[in-house]
Amino acid sequence: MSESTTILIAEDQRMMRSALATLLELEPDLTVVGSVERGDEVVAAAARLQPEIVLLDIELPGASGLDVIEPLLAAAPGSRVVVVTTFGRPGYLARALAAGASGFLVKDDPVEQLAGAIRRVRGGERVVDPTLAAEALGTRESPLTAREAEVLRASTAGATIHDIAEQLFLSTSTVRNYLSNAIGKLGARNRLEALTIARDRGWL
Secondary structure (H helix, E strand, C coil): CCCCEEEEEECCCHHHHHHHHHHHHCCCCEEEEEEECCHHHHHHHHHHHCCCEEEECCCCCCCCHHHHHHHHHHHCCCCEEEEEECCCCHHHHHHHHHHCCCEEEECCCCHHHHHHHHHHHHCCCCEECHHHHHHHHCCCCCCCCHHHHHHHHCCCCCCCHHHHHHHHCCCHHHHHHHHHHHHHHHCCCCHHHHHHHHHHCCCC
């Protein structure tokens, strides 16, 4: 094990990015070797720097932090990913761990806890915010059928009923039925709210 753990920070808020770097650099065994502000810059930076730890936000411009975990680990196989986010949701936790993240923490945690988590992850442990872990364990199984989930997933980015029907090779009436069922099962007011609920709970 080298004397200092190398860290890449992926965070879009300049003040947060700078504060994280400054505070982590105060730790004698941690070294920040780079930072990026966009999700679509993460993989290239990880490939170039080969950091031992990547601190990764979720809501990044260009690409979601969740979507870059797998290609990041492929480009820098010696790296371990610790997600540090404002959005402490069980669904995000499930997706991050499934993609290969070794840690998932929320930004409310003190920096000392983050430094400790980095050391534990580098040592081979998996570190998850305990409150979020408890919430994830208490999340029930999805009430959606595979088709309802598929239709709901396809309704992102302002897709119309016609768009969804064409994409999934269904009739518009069938799409409406699936969306109506999904909205009802999730207790939502509309499909956007249903989509948000399903994503937050890790059902999509």
